[in-house]
Amino acid sequence: MIRAQNGDSVCNSGVGGVCMMSCKWRDEQHPSFINFISCFLSANSFRLNFVPIAPDFIFNCGGLSLAFIFVINYDCDNPGPIFSRAEKLKSQFAHLYVVITLPTKEQNDSFVHSYFRYGMDIGRPTFIPALDLEMGFEKIRYLVVIRFLFSLRRRGRSKGWMCFSEWSPLSPLIQTIGSIEAIAKASKENILNNTDVSSEKAEMISKFFRDCKVYLSPRIS
Numbered sequence: 001m002i003r004a005q006n007g008d009s010v011c012n013s014g015v016g017g018v019c020m021m022s023c024k025w026r027d028e029q030h031p032s033f034i035n036f037i038s039c040f041l042s043a044n045s046f047r048l049n050f051v052p053i054a055p056d057f058i059f060n061c062g063g064l065s066l067a068f069i070f071v072i073n074y075d076c077d078n079p080g081p082i083f084s085r086a087e088k089l090k091s092q093f094a095h096l097y098v099v100i101t102l103p104t105k106e107q108n109d110s111f112v113h114s115y116f117r118y119g120m121d122i123g124r125p126t127f128i129p130a131l132d133l134e135m136g137f138e139k140i141r142y143l144v145v146i147r148f149l150f151s152l153r154r155r156g157r158s159k160g161w162m163c164f165s166e167w168s169p170l171s172p173l174i175q176t177i178g179s180i181e182a183i184a185k186a187s188k189e190n191i192l193n194n195t196d197v198s199s200e201k202a203e204m205i206s207k208f209f210r211d212c213k214v215y216l217s218p219r220i221s
Helices: 023-027 029-044 079-090 104-115 133-154 160-165 180-184 188-194 199-208
Strands: 017-022 046-051 057-061 063-070 098-102 126-130
Touching: 017 023, 023 046, 029 046, 057 133, 057 199, 063 079, 063 133, 079 098, 079 104, 098 133, 104 126, 126 133, 188 199
Parallel strands: 017 046, 063 098, 098 126
Antiparallel strands: 017 057, 057 063
């Protein structure tokens, strides 16, 4: 078992990237969830460091840095701090995303209302809803993979592209569908009509963002 101790790093041979987690964010979570993240990252060739940073996470892959705010407990009665923090950090990071768990209809409705009430610019930063903790972290991981794949293609690093593509079943959609938002909304039929992936994989991808039986499989024990 990988233990996430204060000031320690979870190391792995053949590291594909580095994940920096905020010490403050870590201390606010249940130890079992931190252990889940540690195991998940190690299994996917990421090294985890705990550092005093402003975002909750910063991922670095081959020079590309992505920052994340990961909201675990959305407070319908006091949503302001989330949007104020996003506004402040978006000026400091070129690639900032806010992943927010909204397990209930009340929380989802409150978030949508508050998003416009606080005058957020659509896509600056991008807010990504999730039903629970595991789904939220899975979305973070897939977004990191997709953005890095785009970066490799722009730099013409075909070898790195092919190796890194193996991390994600979403990679065949990148050329035809594009953004993470579009991929999240893609139907099985849309995927089959625009890619050469199998019917089974197309169904898995189309359900990933909505079906807990998909996004929680496999689980890390």
